[in-house]
Amino acid sequence: MLETLGLEYHYQQGKKIVFPDIGLKRGQRLLISGFSGCGKTTLLSLIAGALKLQAGDIKFDGINYSTMSSLLLDQFRADHIGYIFQTLNLIPFLSVSENIALGVRFSQSRKSKVSNLNQEVVRLVSSLGLEREALKIPVSRLSVGQQQRVAAARALIGKPDLILADEPTSALDSDTTKKFLNEVMETFDSNKQAIIMVSHDASIAPYFDTVIDFNKHYA
Numbered sequence: 001m002l003e004t005l006g007l008e009y010h011y012q013q014g015k016k017i018v019f020p021d022i023g024l025k026r027g028q029r030l031l032i033s034g035f036s037g038c039g040k041t042t043l044l045s046l047i048a049g050a051l052k053l054q055a056g057d058i059k060f061d062g063i064n065y066s067t068m069s070s071l072l073l074d075q076f077r078a079d080h081i082g083y084i085f086q087t088l089n090l091i092p093f094l095s096v097s098e099n100i101a102l103g104v105r106f107s108q109s110r111k112s113k114v115s116n117l118n119q120e121v122v123r124l125v126s127s128l129g130l131e132r133e134a135l136k137i138p139v140s141r142l143s144v145g146q147q148q149r150v151a152a153a154r155a156l157i158g159k160p161d162l163i164l165a166d167e168p169t170s171a172l173d174s175d176t177t178k179k180f181l182n183e184v185m186e187t188f189d190s191n192k193q194a195i196i197m198v199s200h201d202a203s204i205a206p207y208f209d210t211v212i213d214f215n216k217h218y219a
């Protein structure tokens with residue numbers, strides 16, 4: 001499904017980051033760990049097509065990112081990728097359900113996989129352990145842990161092919177982390193989807209079939 005080859009990225013005031021190559025198949029669950037600042041978020045942003053490639057290439061189902069205009073890449077991301085951002089990127093004044101619905105707003109193909117939007121929002125909210133009563137509440141009134149689940153529901157709605165999750169459990173205690181990961185993995189369709197999660201928390205490794213430790217890559 002996904003292949004990265006020779007990726008490098010250089011922010012204006014920083015060192016060049018050189019990434020290990022990644023190959024990901026449908027059904028695969030990849031955990032990326034590594035020290036703070038080693039480039040995990042940068043790699044997810046490149047895979048999401050949110051950062052422009054500087055060196056190397058990314059192929060998604062055989063389609064080369066470097067052949068797509070930024071407009072096409074934006075649509076490609078909306079159609080194929082659900083992204084749980086480290087900074088969550090929720091719209092604070094919109095309600096929980098409105099934020100979750102944004103996940104399919106810009107993609108006809110993801111929208112078409114949801115037969116009843118309201119029902120699907122309710123299903124995701126309850127499967128991720130949020131109270132149904134929270135649906136109408138502006139998302140800014142929730143705790144950070146609750147907001148992380150809203151961000152997860154927005155990424156999961158419409159079953160995108162690839163889920164990118166950047167530290168999605170950082171605000172959760174260890175019991176809630178386990179519950180959250182069980183729920184995410186339960187909604188995951190191993191015939192169609194793949195997941196890349198970035199985390200500092202080595203204890204979540206058993207939820208994944210592949211672990212890449214960036215610390216070893218840079219050692």
Ligand SMILES: Nc1ncnc2c1ncn2[C@@H]1O[C@H](COP(=O)(O)OP(=O)(O)OP(=O)(O)O)[C@@H](O)[C@H]1O
Pocket residue numbers: 011012013014017034035036037038039040041042043086
């Ligand atoms: N917008 C930016 N401008 C300049 N430098 C940046 C920018 N974003 C990230 N960097 C730098 O690039 C490096 C990689 O950052 P990145 O956020 O990808 O690391 P990370 O492994 O995800 O870190 P963390 O685990 O703390 O989230 C860091 O040295 C960071 O300071």
